[in-house]
Amino acid sequence: MSQVHTLWKTTTGLPVVGATLGKRLFSLAFAQKAPYFASIRPQVTELRPNHAEVLIRKRRxxxxxxxxxxxxxxxxxxxxxMGALAEASVPQDKRWIPKGMTVSYAAKxxxxxxxxxxxxxxxxxGLGDLGVRVRxxxxxxxxxxxGVIDLWVTPKRR
Structure with a gap:
């Protein structure tokens, strides 16, 4: 299990904190990996290998x-x-980096x-291109x- 997935399980499973506050704590911590994420005040609501959900509240x-x-x-x-999913899913002997994003705006x-x-x-x-489906x-x-966010998956350097 990756560090990100372990942190998710820990923060959302603390009986003293509760799942809702645990999700908020995890979201704050994860947003620090790329501080720009904090600009939308996201909340990770679900995370497991091959699936992640992030809530963006509509506000000014x-x-x-x-x-x-x-x-x-x-x-x-x-x-x-995508980043949370990739961190929870990537095998320990591999690493990933985003290559590009293609999206379509379907509705307001x-x-x-x-x-x-x-x-x-x-x-x-495998290695090489990996397309993450996003919506x-x-x-x-x-x-x-x-759309799709394209990743490049390579072996980890030792």
Missing amino acids: RVHNHLGTVHAIALCNGLEMA ATGDVTCIAETDPEQWA GELADGTVVIE
Whole structure:
């Protein structure tokens, strides 16, 4: 189990803290890995190998000129979900780095958005290109953004 996944299990499993506060603590800690993530005040709501979810609440600081969640805030949330998934999924003898992101905006983000990243376990068996499927959904299931974040997976240097 990776350090990130261990931290998730620890913070969300503390009986004194409770799962909700544990998720907030984890989200704050994880956002420090790439401080720009903190600009959207994300909350990791689910994390396991091959699946991660990050909630972006709709509030003024992430609005665009239309009063909806800004596309770049959504991309930031998708990248954070992908990063959490990759850290929880990558085999110990490999490393990853993002290569690019391709997204389509499917609908206006008129409410809180859950950014979801997913892979299949067999994708981590090889080296080279790995596509992480990403999407952002409103509470009613409406997809507001979807795409792929491409990773480059290589062996870890010893």
